[in-house]
Amino acid sequence: MRQTQLFTKTKKEAPKDEVSKNAQLLIRAGFVHKEMAGVYSFLPLGLKVLSNIINVIREEMDAIGGQELALTALQDKELWQKTDRWDDKQVDVWFKTALKNGTELGLGWTHEEPITRLMTQQIASYRDLPVLAYQFQTKFRNETRAKSGIMRMREFMMKDMYSFARTEAEHQELYARVRAAYQRIFERVGLGGRTYAAFASGGAFSKYSEEFQTVSDAGEDLIYIDETSGQALNKEVLTDEVLADLGLTRENLVEKKSIEVGNIFTLGTKFSVPLGLTFKDETGAMAPVMMGCYGIGPGRVMGTIAEVLSDAAGLVWPASVAPFKVHLLSLNADEKTLEIYDALTAAGIETLYDDRDTSAGDKFSDSDLLGIPYRVVIGKRSLASGQAEVKPRVSADVEMISFEGLVSYFTQH
RNA sequence: CGGGGUGUGGUAUAACGGUAUUACGCACGAUUCGGGUUCGUGUAAUCCGGGUUCAAUUCCCGGCACCCCGACCA
Numbered sequence: 165m166r167q168t169q170l171f172t173k174t175k176k177e178a179p180k181d182e183v184s185k186n187a188q189l190l191i192r193a194g195f196v197h198k199e200m201a202g203v204y205s206f207l208p209l210g211l212k213v214l215s216n217i218i219n220v221i222r223e224e225m226d227a228i229g230g231q232e233l234a235l236t237a238l239q240d241k242e243l244w245q246k247t248d249r250w251d252d253k254q255v256d257v258w259f260k261t262a263l264k265n266g267t268e269l270g271l272g273w274t275h276e277e278p279i280t281r282l283m284t285q286q287i288a289s290y291r292d293l294p295v296l297a298y299q300f301q302t303k304f305r306n307e308t309r310a311k312s313g314i315m316r317m318r319e320f321m322m323k324d325m326y327s328f329a330r331t332e333a334e335h336q337e338l339y340a341r342v343r344a345a346y347q348r349i350f351e352r353v354g355l356g357g358r359t360y361a362a363f364a365s366g367g368a369f370s371k372y373s374e375e376f377q378t379v380s381d382a383g384e385d386l387i388y389i390d391e392t393s394g395q396a397l398n399k400e401v402l403t404d405e406v407l408a409d410l411g412l413t414r415e416n417l418v419e420k421k422s423i424e425v426g427n428i429f430t431l432g433t434k435f436s437v438p439l440g441l442t443f444k445d446e447t448g449a450m451a452p453v454m455m456g457c458y459g460i461g462p463g464r465v466m467g468t469i470a471e472v473l474s475d476a477a478g479l480v481w482p483a484s485v486a487p488f489k490v491h492l493l494s495l496n497a498d499e500k501t502l503e504i505y506d507a508l509t510a511a512g513i514e515t516l517y518d519d520r521d522t523s524a525g526d527k528f529s530d531s532d533l534l535g536i537p538y539r540v541v542i543g544k545r546s547l548a549s550g551q552a553e554v555k556p557r558v559s560a561d562v563e564m565i566s567f568e569g570l571v572s573y574f575t576q577h
Numbered sequence: 578c579g580g581g582g583u584g585u586g587g588u589a590u591a592a593c594g595g596u597a598u599u600a601c602g603c604a605c606g607a608u609u610c611g612g613g614u615u616c617g618u619g620u621a622a623u624c625c626g627g628g629u630u631c632a633a634u635u636c637c638c639g640g641c642a643c644c645c646c647g648a649c650c651a
């Protein structure tokens with residue numbers, strides 16, 4: 165894409181009311197726009213990143229047998245009353261609205277209830293199980309205090325997967341499969357080395373859940389890590405009993421602030437019993453379905469990447485989620501650069517071409533701010549030597565590549 | 578939800594109760610052309626409502642919004 169066609173612009177300063185690094189950088193770079201507290205619009209560059217993250221997640225969910233569907237945002241009050249999760253005293257994050265005739269509706273903040281009811285229409289026999297179903301959807305949560313930029317929003321994209329199994333053993337097999345997929349996802353989006361599966365409260369459903377926690381000072385959680393085993397647990401479950409359970413000792417634990425980027429739960433029969441999701445086993449006996457749920461917030465993942473990978477000059481996107489692969493800068497060499505832009509684009513290499521009529525310094529600093537993985541500079545020196553200057557965003561090293569060699573260089577990198 | 582704070586051009590800021598400042602941006606012209614070039618001209622603002630006052634961006638009251646700390650976060 166030509167940068168002169170992009171309707172967003174960079175800013176030198178962030179709005180004074182944005183404190184979090186992710187929001188400051190994403191706003192300055194023109195990736196997001198703040199609509200209200202805790203409510204952000206995604207602009208073209210930001211949407212590309214978000215979509216790339218979603219696609220990584222989708223690939224991994226599909227790879228473990230997940231089937232994608234789309235549930236509704238509008239929620240049926242009567243359904244949620246059956247599990248006692250409609251009342252504001254039970255769930256304080258509801259946004260509620262009403263039909264013109266007065267019928268109350270909710271805006272979905274999670275989807276265990278509707279998907280469980282939906283599955284009663286689909287699952288009747290052990291032959292129908294197991295099932296892994298997931299969706300990407302905008303969730304609404306009336307947070308008492310929005311903060312941390314795009315990491316704690318009142319309206320946000322979430323991937324939620326639900327598993328349905330015949331037995332506890334089958335459930336554990338599905339759970340392990342999703343858990344492994346989550347590890348691959350965080351690895352692929354560039355958060356692998358610093359993201360831990362941490363034991364956390366299981367809520368009302370089971371003894372533990374596991375949270376995927378990315379170590380960052382911007383985090384709102386505190387986790388304790390046993391660095392030799394790689395095991396971790398949330399501060400909320402740090403008791404002697406739990407430590408004994410997990411075979412950990414306090415002396416070996418290191419405390420870190422962290423961001424919860426994913427959470428996986430065993431639900432058991434918590435929802436299948438009240439909502440009547442049962443199946444007939446091989447003997448003809450009726451049994452409730454064993455369930456699990458698994459969430460990742462792509463927007464929070466994006467904010468986390470911005471928090472932990474960016475540097476003083478700006479954003480740094482891993483190639484897997486970057487809005488473009490190459491940022492092509494013309495320093496008064498527009499004709500040649502356009503030729504190269506056409507060649508890269510024709511080869512399927514996603515390229516943002518800075519064709520603006522502005523100074524070299526402007527282009528360099530904006531390039532650093534946007535955080536595209538590779539910067540390619542074509543200037544007078546290039547025209548003389550026949551070579552482009554290629555610099556990875558994460559490195560200070562510059563490589564000279566001949567004009568003719570650029571396409572194959574980026575096909576291989 | 579408890580406590581604290583802040584609302585001035587698109588952004589960041591200044592102004593004792595007395596002509597709304599400056600920088601960035603944007604427009605035009607010139608200049609420059611490998612790390613946010615330089616110069617000139619121009620453009621654009623006091624959250625909303627009430628009160629005190631000769632006079633309110635400034636003081637007071639109410640509302641709204643935003644931020645911070647804490648609590649909360651199946």
